[in-house]
Amino acid sequence: MNKLLKGYLIGKAIEITIAGTTLLVAKHKGYLPEMSQVSADIPNMERHKKAIRKRLAR
Numbered sequence: 001m002n003k004l005l006k007g008y009l010i011g012k013a014i015e016i017t018i019a020g021t022t023l024l025v026a027k028h029k030g031y032l033p034e035m036s037q038v039s040a041d042i043p044n045m046e047r048h049k050k051a052i053r054k055r056l057a058r
Helices: 003-029 039-057
Strands: none
Touching: none
């Protein structure tokens, strides 16, 4: 395997790792809704986020 191809593959692996980590952090902080939640649960999501903020404020 030549160096150019090897470098490209390593770069892609790093890029995918960073993208995955960013997604996990965004979901954890609440910037993205969970995939399992449906749009019908939007009022419940807002209540849930408010409860989380209250718990963190204590």
